Amino acid sequence: MALVDATGLTRTYHLGGEVVAALRGIDLTIEQGEFVALLGRSGSGKSTLLNLLGGLDQPTGGSIRVGGVELAKMSKRELSLYRRTTVGFIFQSFNLVTSQRAWENVALPLVFQGLSRVERRKRAQELLERVGLENRANHVPSELSGGEQQRVAIARSLVNDPKLLLCDEPTGNLDTSTSAQIMDLLLESHRAGTTLVMVTHDPALAEKHAQRTLRMADGQFLVEASARS
Numbered sequence: 001m002a003l004v005d006a007t008g009l010t011r012t013y014h015l016g017g018e019v020v021a022a023l024r025g026i027d028l029t030i031e032q033g034e035f036v037a038l039l040g041r042s043g044s045g046k047s048t049l050l051n052l053l054g055g056l057d058q059p060t061g062g063s064i065r066v067g068g069v070e071l072a073k074m075s076k077r078e079l080s081l082y083r084r085t086t087v088g089f090i091f092q093s094f095n096l097v098t099s100q101r102a103w104e105n106v107a108l109p110l111v112f113q114g115l116s117r118v119e120r121r122k123r124a125q126e127l128l129e130r131v132g133l134e135n136r137a138n139h140v141p142s143e144l145s146g147g148e149q150q151r152v153a154i155a156r157s158l159v160n161d162p163k164l165l166l167c168d169e170p171t172g173n174l175d176t177s178t179s180a181q182i183m184d185l186l187l188e189s190h191r192a193g194t195t196l197v198m199v200t201h202d203p204a205l206a207e208k209h210a211q212r213t214l215r216m217a218d219g220q221f222l223v224e225a226s227a228r229s
């Protein structure tokens with residue numbers, strides 16, 4: 001069974017009398033363990049699609065099944081569990097909590113699991129080690145470089161062992177060598193079995209690393225550009 005099976009996905013925004021069709025009937029199947037890259041100009045609907053897959057937003061039409069379960073049929077509670085445990089999110093702008101230390105940011109998704117502070121701290125430290133930031137646990141985001149902040153964000157996204165990692169231009173704010181480090185971490189997680197969907201503006205990056213590249217324009221997929229396995 002595919003991990004993700006989306007059919008006829010639409011997302012329409014109503015903005016002061018204006019109607020914006022951000023997604024116009026998308027069909028998408030993603031196999032367990034796949035690495036799919038999403039390319040497309042700004043405004044083509046890439047973030048909208050990721051947000052729907054991650055349960056951060058609801059489609060206006062169509063259906064999304066993840067692991068055979070229809071997201072629209074989940075209760076609020078199930079959906080919030082889905083966002084916290086099945087999915088990991090990485091954003092271009094890191095989205096860390098500025099007042100919290102690196103380890104506290106990493107531990108945030110654990111807060112509802114009934115772990116003690118000591119246990120959360122231990123788990124966060126393991127993840128910080130995995131991204132090479134064991135010495136930055138007590139720093140707040142403003143005391144970290146962009147690349148370090150993104151590594152904290154990756155550690156946070158992996159802390160619950162998500163099946164599906166959704167990355168929205170994860171290297172968009174980083175220089176080339178820092179981007180390569182971030183890609184290495186994402187690839188390591190992919191090798192360990194995580195299914196990866198990554199939005200990027202860099203066709204070369206997609207070509208080099210992804211098993212499949214999908215191009216979006218105006219809320220739809222263009223004919224598949226490349227596929228290899």
Ligand SMILES: Nc1ncnc2c1ncn2[C@@H]1O[C@H](COP(=O)(O)OP(=O)(O)O)[C@@H](O)[C@H]1O
Nearest residue numbers: 013015020022041042043044045046047048049
């Ligand atoms: N919250 C929103 N309200 C209204 N329109 C939106 C909203 N979010 C996105 N859009 C519109 O939907 C379209 C797709 O946006 P988005 O998914 O962010 O594109 P991308 O990530 O490819 O740049 C754009 O035309 C954008 O302006």
Ligand SMILES: [Mg+2]
Nearest residue numbers: 046047048168
């Ligand atoms: Mg976007």
